[in-house]
Amino acid sequence: MLIGIPAEVKDNERRVGATPGGVRELVAAGHEVVVETGAGLGSAFADDHYALAGARLGTAADAWGADMVIKVKEPVPAEYGYLRAGLLLFTYLHLAANEPLTRALAESGTTAIAYETVTLADGSLPLLAPMSEVAGRMATMVGAYHLMSPQGGRGVLLPGVPGVRPATVTVIGAGVAGANAVSQAVGMGAEVTVLDLSVPRLRHLDDLYGGRVRTVASSAAAIEEAVTESDLVIGAVLVTGARAPRLVTRELVSRMRAGAVLVDVAIDQGGCFEDSRPTTHAEPTYAVEQTTFYCVANMPGAVGRTSTLALTNATLPYAVRLASLGWEAACAADPALAAGLATTGGSIVHAETAATFPHLVG
Ligand SMILES: NC(=O)C1=CN([C@@H]2O[C@H](COP(=O)(O)OP(=O)(O)OC[C@H]3O[C@@H](n4cnc5c(N)ncnc54)[C@H](O)[C@@H]3O)[C@@H](O)[C@H]2O)C=CC1
Ligand SMILES: CC(=O)C(=O)O
Numbered sequence: 001m002l003i004g005i006p007a008e009v010k011d012n013e014r015r016v017g018a019t020p021g022g023v024r025e026l027v028a029a030g031h032e033v034v035v036e037t038g039a040g041l042g043s044a045f046a047d048d049h050y051a052l053a054g055a056r057l058g059t060a061a062d063a064w065g066a067d068m069v070i071k072v073k074e075p076v077p078a079e080y081g082y083l084r085a086g087l088l089l090f091t092y093l094h095l096a097a098n099e100p101l102t103r104a105l106a107e108s109g110t111t112a113i114a115y116e117t118v119t120l121a122d123g124s125l126p127l128l129a130p131m132s133e134v135a136g137r138m139a140t141m142v143g144a145y146h147l148m149s150p151q152g153g154r155g156v157l158l159p160g161v162p163g164v165r166p167a168t169v170t171v172i173g174a175g176v177a178g179a180n181a182v183s184q185a186v187g188m189g190a191e192v193t194v195l196d197l198s199v200p201r202l203r204h205l206d207d208l209y210g211g212r213v214r215t216v217a218s219s220a221a222a223i224e225e226a227v228t229e230s231d232l233v234i235g236a237v238l239v240t241g242a243r244a245p246r247l248v249t250r251e252l253v254s255r256m257r258a259g260a261v262l263v264d265v266a267i268d269q270g271g272c273f274e275d276s277r278p279t280t281h282a283e284p285t286y287a288v289e290q291t292t293f294y295c296v297a298n299m300p301g302a303v304g305r306t307s308t309l310a311l312t313n314a315t316l317p318y319a320v321r322l323a324s325l326g327w328e329a330a331c332a333a334d335p336a337l338a339a340g341l342a343t344t345g346g347s348i349v350h351a352e353t354a355a356t357f358p359h360l361v362g
């Protein structure tokens with residue numbers, strides 16, 4: 001099969017669909033790979049590295065002209081023209097927050113497999129997990145940075161100093177991103193509260209941190225109490241494939257401390273704070289009441305090297321199977337991969353996406 005790896009075009013997106021090591025595996029499995037010239041530079045992979053791995057270098061149109069395209073981010077409108085019947089697209093899609101893309105994929109007849117809904121039997125999301133690890137860890141770091149006065153924060157040093165209390169951090173959602181945000185916040189010495197609907201998830205963190213973290217079952221009342229006493233709130237909830245639930249209202253934000261920071265990691269599924277809207281690395285924050293919102297939808301794009309390596313670790317085995325077996329046989333053989341199928345032949349296959357946009361279901 002001919003596999004294309006175009007350069008990412010989203011704002012400050014430094015990742016690329018596969019490392020040279022990944023390309024080497026695809027070539028060894030008998031496939032031809034075309035990589036857009038310069039696609040790896042943001043992740044510190046030179047064109048030569050891809051050529052040595054057996055890829056051909058080409059234009060964006062060459063890469064998009066392949067049978068299967070491996071990407072990182074969802075296609076942006078400038079890329080919709082490349083969508084077509086017969087194309088297999090393997091990438092993040094986040095369709096529940098993106099009606100135009102859902103429409104473009106369905107109308108073009110593209111077969112699209114969304115990384116973020118590939119689901120193992122235990123409900124875990126193997127292709128979302130590595131980027132949730134990155135984004136969760138980053139959330140605490142960017143939150144700490146934006147708590148500093150020059151960034152409009154309340155001038156609180158996350159770990160405090162001897163004799164002065166540390167910052168209070170609330171993490172809503174104790175999944176992969178949330179647990180990684182917690183680990184950084186604990187490591188930096190903050191006072192941490194974490195909320196989830198899943199008590200087993202909270203039990204796991206309680207076991208891990210032995211009282212160092214407050215775990216609280218999520219409810220409107222519990223969120224209200226934790227948020228109003230926080231310097232930093234990190235939203236990291238997910239209902240797989242669905243739009244994120246709105247858990248922090250404008251009214252609640254109006255009662256927060258002036259200079260507090262809210263980081264909405266769940267923004268790529270629409271965001272879990274009422275006033276969240278997607279931002280970019282170029283302009284990551286905006287003010288709501290007296291707080292700062294950070295809502296970058298491609299946080300891992302800022303650390304391309306780490307993220308591309310971590311993403312390829314996870315996606316490569318699936319990419320090899322898709323290319324070698326074809327998507328139908330690969331999905332038939334693996335229910336985890338089948339759960340990633342978003343659109344094919346003009347239909348929206350993924351149930352939550354179809355339920356989000358019933359008027360697009362023919
Ligand atoms: N902004 C960015 O750059 C990135 C965003 N993400 C996003 O981060 C979000 C979280 O992803 P993961 O941690 O991998 O998901 P996950 O499935 O591992 O964890 C989500 C957690 O949210 C909990 N949850 C659901 N509803 C809740 C509620 N009402 N209150 C409290 N907890 C609730 C679930 O029980 C689960 O434990 C997703 O939307 C994902 O797409 C992931 C990577 C990068
Ligand atoms: C998960 C995702 O959307 C990202 O890593 O950007």
Ligand SMILES: [Mg+2]
Pocket residue numbers: 268297298299
């Ligand atoms: Mg994203």
